[in-house]
Amino acid sequence: MDAKQSEVKPGTAPFPSAAPLRKLNLNLLYPLDAILRARNLTEAGREVRLSQSAMSHALRRLREHFGDDLVIHVGGEQQLTPLGLALRPEVQRVMREVDGALNFSLAFDPMTSSGTLTVAASEAVEQMLLGPVLGNLSTAAPGLNISICPLDVARPERALDDGADLLLLPGERTLERLESLPILNDQASCMIWAKHPMLQDCDDLTEAQYRAARHIVARGELTESFPLDAAGAEMLRARHICIRASSQATLPAIIIGSDLVATGSMWLFQHYASMMPLKVVTAPFARRPNQIVAQWPRHRRDPMLAWFVDQIRERRQQYPGALQ
Template structure:
C-alpha cells in the first residue's frame, strides 16, 4: 500500500533499522533476507533524500533527520496497530493475538502466571509475552513495543490512560522458625538482623516497601540487594536475613519454601498496582478483556491483607 508515493511497509522497516542499527539484524527481526532489507533502506533513502543510517566501524549511525523522523514513525505505527487491534468484537476462544505485557516478577508470579496457565483452556490461541520493567516503558507504549504496562500507582504517567488493578500489603519474611517472626514482631527484633533489599530494573528502583521505610527514617542493616523478588526465598531459607515482600507473593512462596511471615512492626501503606496503556488502545476490546481478566484474577487471589 502506498501513501503519497511511499510504500507504508518501508516505515516498519525503518523502525526495525533504527532499533537494531544493522541491516542483517533488522532483516532477521522482520523475517526478510538481507538483500531485501538493504533494498528497503535504499528506497527509504531515495524517498526522503537522506542517508538515514550511515555505516561506520561495523555499525550504523542515524543521521539527525532520521532521529527527528523516528518518533513520528513510531507514533504512526502505534496508531495503525491500534486501528488493526481494535474491532467491534473480541472472542478469546478464537483469537490468535499476542499481548506484550511489562510487569515486575512479583506481578508475573503472583497474578499473571495463573492466567497464562488457564489460557490453554479459555483462549488457546492467545499468547502473553512478558517483559521485565524497563526505563523505556513509556517509549515502548508509545511505539507499540508493549500493549500493557503494569506499574505502581506513583509511577503512572498522567498523560496516558490507566486502570486500577489490585491492592496489596507488605509482610516481613524470613526462614521458617526465625526468632524475629515468633509472635508479634517488634522493631528491635526486626532491626537486629540483616535485610535483603530489592532494586528493580535498569533504574534499580527500590521496592515500594523499602523506599517507604527509608523515607520515614528506618535504618536497616543491608545484607544484600537483590535484582528481583523471585530469588528471595532461596536466600532467606538458608540465612537469618529478613525482607519485605508483597502479601500475595509471600503467601504463595510459603507453600513451596521453608519461609515464614508476619506483619511488620511499621505501618506501611498498601501498594496499588495500575494497568497503563496507550490512548490509541483505549477502545481495544482485546486489551479490555486482558485487563478485566487480570483484575478478576487479582480479586480472587489471596493477598492475606
C-alpha cells in the same frame, strides 16, 4: 507599504509566507521503520522484501524529506544520526498503531481468536498476579500469546516505546495519558524463615529488630515504589544488606534455614508462605497501601486487550480487602 500590497483578499491565507506542509508517502513508513532498526540496508530490505536498489531509493527520499542522513557509516558500521535515534521510538509507536488499526476486530472469541499481547510488569506482580491468569490461558484462550517484559518502575514509558500493550505498575508511577484500572492494594511486609532463630515468635517487627537484622534484597525489588514516610525510607536505606539475590523467585530458597529478612510485597510473600516454611511479619513502617494499577493507551479499543484485562480484574477478587 502600498495599500494594495497590504490588502488581503477574502478567502486567501493571511500569512502567504508560511512554510508549506511537508507530506510523506505513507508507503515509506515501512522502509523507514526497517532502516532505523536493522544493522544495514540489506537487512532492512530483506525485512520489508525490497531490493537493494529499491531500499536505496527509499532512503534517498527519506533523507530529502527529513533533511538529514538518518543513517551514516563510521568505521564500516552503520550508525543512526541524532535525528535517526530520536525518530526510532516514534516510528515504532506509529507502526504499532498502524498494525493495530489494520488488524482491528470488533470481537474477540477467546476460544477461536488468536493474537499476541505484550505486558510490562515487575517480577513480583508477574508471579503474584499474572501467574495464575497465564496458567489458565491454555484452556481459556488457547490462541492468545502473552509476552512479558520487565518494567522499569522509574521510567515506565520505556515499556510503551518497546511495544508494551499493557502496564502493571505502582499507583505512584502511573502515566496520566493512559487509561487506568486499579487492581489491588499492596503494602510493604517482611518475610522470614518460619523457624527464624530470633524472630519466629514475632508477628510484628520493631524498628530495633529491623535495624539489627541481616537483610536480603532481590534484583528489581519494589520497595522504592512503596509510599513510605521519611522514617520508613530511612530504615530501608540503613538496612544491613548481606545478600543480593538475582530475582524475587530465589528469595524463599535462600531465606529458609537462615536468619535473613526480606522486605517487599505482602501479597507475594503470603503466596510464598502458603507453600513453604516461611512467615510474613509486619514491617515497622507506617501502613500506607501501594496500589497496583493496570494501564493501557486510551486509543486502544481492542477487544482482545479488554478480555485480558477482565481476566486480571477477576483474579484480583482472590485478594480480599485489597481493593479501594
